Amino acid sequence: MLTIYGALRSRATRPIWLLYETGTPFQHVPVIQSYRLPDPHAPDAPLNTASADFLAINPQGLVPAMLDGDLLLTESLAITYYLARKFGGDLAPRDAAEEGQAVQWALLGATAVEGPALDIAQAHAKGTADTPEGNALITARTEALARPFARIEAHLQGRDWLVGDRFTVADIVLSECVRYAMAQPGIYDAWPALKAWLARCHARPGWQQMWAARNAEPA
Numbered sequence: 001m002l003t004i005y006g007a008l009r010s011r012a013t014r015p016i017w018l019l020y021e022t023g024t025p026f027q028h029v030p031v032i033q034s035y036r037l038p039d040p041h042a043p044d045a046p047l048n049t050a051s052a053d054f055l056a057i058n059p060q061g062l063v064p065a066m067l068d069g070d071l072l073l074t075e076s077l078a079i080t081y082y083l084a085r086k087f088g089g090d091l092a093p094r095d096a097a098e099e100g101q102a103v104q105w106a107l108l109g110a111t112a113v114e115g116p117a118l119d120i121a122q123a124h125a126k127g128t129a130d131t132p133e134g135n136a137l138i139t140a141r142t143e144a145l146a147r148p149f150a151r152i153e154a155h156l157q158g159r160d161w162l163v164g165d166r167f168t169v170a171d172i173v174l175s176e177c178v179r180y181a182m183a184q185p186g187i188y189d190a191w192p193a194l195k196a197w198l199a200r201c202h203a204r205p206g207w208q209q210m211w212a213a214r215n216a217e218p219a
């Protein structure tokens, strides 16, 4: 059976959101990040990214990972694009031009948005956002987001979705990168089309289902 490894407080949200959108059955193994545990090797530790059983699946010790029959995929974007192609119907690109656009948005997310947005999320999660160092970091990361956000903002003028006038896998993977910054009040205010698009993404039934499941997991 199709199996996704990775707790939902991780990049596993991406493939799992897509699977919820499509109603595809799968087994979810909520492997937790080892750094979230006091002792990942304790006998009573839950399955985690440093567990021998998980390293036998992904020796890199990162989630998400996916097994579909004999096919092992790691890297959340590759997994999500594969699942879109196999189960996603119109969530997948329809032709070469759409494929190029979808890959473009995924790479923009991974290379220009994810890092700075994650730093902002972590500053809030660690409670350092309101310290002078935290403030300086958030200012710098917000500046780093300005150029990719400007690109997304310009593209979304007169459009609801990134590719092909419909919700696709590109919206899933890019919006999940953009979401990481949302703990910072007002971060999207300079980008109204991006902000409205993110709200549309979060109104999707698959995102709602994924978010409820994520919030039910231990913090």
Ligand SMILES: N[C@@H](CCC(=O)N[C@@H](CS)C(=O)NCC(=O)O)C(=O)O
Pocket: 009, 010, 011, 012, 033, 034, 035, 049, 061, 062, 063, 064, 074, 075, 076, 077
């Ligand atoms: N580029 C990878 C990054 C995977 C990654 O960094 N996963 C984190 C959780 S979101 C992880 O497993 N961390 C565990 C660790 O660092 O030990 C992807 O997109 O799948």
